């Protein structure tokens with residue numbers, strides 16, 4: 001109950017609003033040192049992905065990225081490590097993280113089995129249980145990609161761009177069997193229930209380019225995710241739905257509304273969406289444009305995208321840019337959604353700006369570091385004595 005009160009206080013809503021949302025599946029609670037609620041009527045949350053690659057394995061670097069993500073204002077962290085000792089890296093990151101912590105267990109299972117097609121159901125379930133025992137709060141589970149969708153997705157420009165999804169795809173093709181996570185979803189639910197774990201139902205067939213957006217494969221998987229969400233709710237396990245990906249601007253609203261309808265208003269967690277494919281180096285911007293519109297349309301949770309998306313593993317500075325861009329998108333969406341507490345920040349900023357109150361502007365700003373190092377002097381060098389707020393000062397309230 002204290003956790004619900006903490007979340008309600010942070011959101012500026014009544015605790016009963018959270019309790020009812022959790023009961024009907026429109027809100028999930030992500031546990032952790034600083035728990036947060038994700039879902040209908042709440043502020044849009046931002047996740048930051050960190051983690052090693054096989055080419056870059058530095059726990060020191062990942063700890064720096066973690067600390068930067070927390071400092072920059074991420075609401076949650078996901079460890080997507082695929083290089084080095086994944087268990088050791090996860091535990092070290094969790095020791096330093098006070099935010100809800102998520103993982104993608106299929107990565108560790110694939111690594112422990114050697115090759116994707118050699119994964120066994122028991123390796124997957126053991127990995128999920130090991131990570132849950134460690135205190136992981138939410139996990140991406142690629143249960144929605146089924147064998148009937150592979151032939152459809154094969155016709156795409158990019159058949160599959162989800163790393164976890166490609167592992168399950170390879171396993172199904174090689175073993176000529178159905179997705180083990182789909183067929184044994186009840187076993188996953190049993191572990192989730194035992195550890196009060198939130199499942200994030202992964203969209204293995206999210207579009208990886210505009211040409212594949214809103215296609216049959218994507219929608220086919222979404223329908224599966226809707227069914228799985230209903231099964232999870234009946235079992236008393238909280239679920240979020242993951243969504244695209246790459247979508248042109250004019251597809252975003254329809255995609256969010258369709259996902260909400262098909263999943264009976266389950267919290268929607270989007271990666272991006274990136275609204276164009278041609279801006280590598282700037283995909284924190286392409287995704288922030290999509291994220292703002294998605295949040296406005298009803299998305300509840302945005303996974304950041306860094307400037308190095310499609311180019312390489314992000315560094316600490318990229319993590320900062322990714323979190324700040326996603327926070328701007330989430331905030332812009334929240335204003336349009338009518339989240340009052342968020343909107344008030346803009347009014348406070350307008351007053352502080354008109355009063356040339358630099359300290360307060362820094363306190364309100366999404367990135368306060370832009371106001372650091374001015375030693376109380378006016379940091380703006382744009383207009384000097386022609387500053388409009390000096391020429392025509394605002395009336396005192």
Ligand code: SF4
Nearest residue numbers: 380382383384387388
């Ligand atoms: S100096 Fe110019 S840009 Fe800077 S705060 Fe004043 S009006 Fe705005």
